[in-house]
């Protein structure tokens with residue numbers, strides 16, 4: 001049974017605009033100053049300092065969708081709730097709940113309930129070091145927003161982050177775990193940081209071969225990855241439309257790529273926006289480990305399916321990982337300050 005603490009008093013709403021720029025707006029009713037300026041300490045768990053909603057359309061069904069991010073108690077993890085169903089179905093955002101990885105990552109819960117396209121929000125939560133949150137969604141799909149993680153990063157930064165009393169743990173990778181599917185592969189291996197090395201290789205000229213490597217930190221993600229949008233070959237999108245999928249996909253929430261050019265009039269946000277988005281997806285999919293990972297994730301021609309398969313392979317082998325508490329920072333004993341003051345007051349004069 002998961003107990004959820006919801007903050008009722010701080011709420012703001014972001015609407016998905018017609019622009020493809022990240023949502024900058026929000027009502028000026030942000031979290032208290034103390035919450036935003038609270039020191040971030042990786043030793044302890046974090047949750048959101050307030051409640052925030054984002055509204056847009058789901059990319060597959062093109063139906064309006066609202067997601068509300070709520071604070072949650074320590075050790076809750078990230079939990080999704082379908083609020084439109086008679087019995088609110090709760091789904092833990094972990095690899096155990098993943099039911100499909102064809103076009104996006106899908107979580108499944110009781111009675112066949114599912115939530116699709118969670119990966120862009122999961123990437124933002126993980127990158128901004130949110131350990132605990134209750135995510136309410138009013139339908140089977142997350143709003144796609146502009147196709148990136150930027151609106152979610154913006155929303156989290158606007159409500160702020162709270163440090164919690166409970167210690168954080170992480171998954172330490174102890175030996176390489178590799179999965180190959182077709183000509184793509186993914187691999188987790190030991191590393192002192194949380195590192196990603198992602199490479200893609202497309203025949204489409206605007207994409208081609210692109211690679212990127214980085215240590216995941218909140219600032220690196222927010223500055224260099226969050227704004228990277230999802231993308232697709234226009235022929236594939238047209239085929240999906242005919243099959244009744246991707247009905248909400250448009251130039252406002254994805255990059256459409258033809259053999260020789262990008263169809264979006266505004267072009268790309270970076271020349272290598274494609275591999276940046278693949279890296280963003282990998283951050284979100286690996287967040288389904290349920291805890292931060294200390295390890296290097298490398299992928300070549302990867303995607304949701306490979307990302308999920310690597311996590312399953314890791315957790316299938318108890319010798320490949322261990323759960324370890326975050327190292328404690330050296331801290332002064334209570335009363336140390338008084339001693340220090342006394343020492344200063346009666347200490348030898350300087351100079």
Ligand SMILES: [Zn+2]
Pocket residue numbers: 119120230277281
């Ligand atoms: Zn994506």
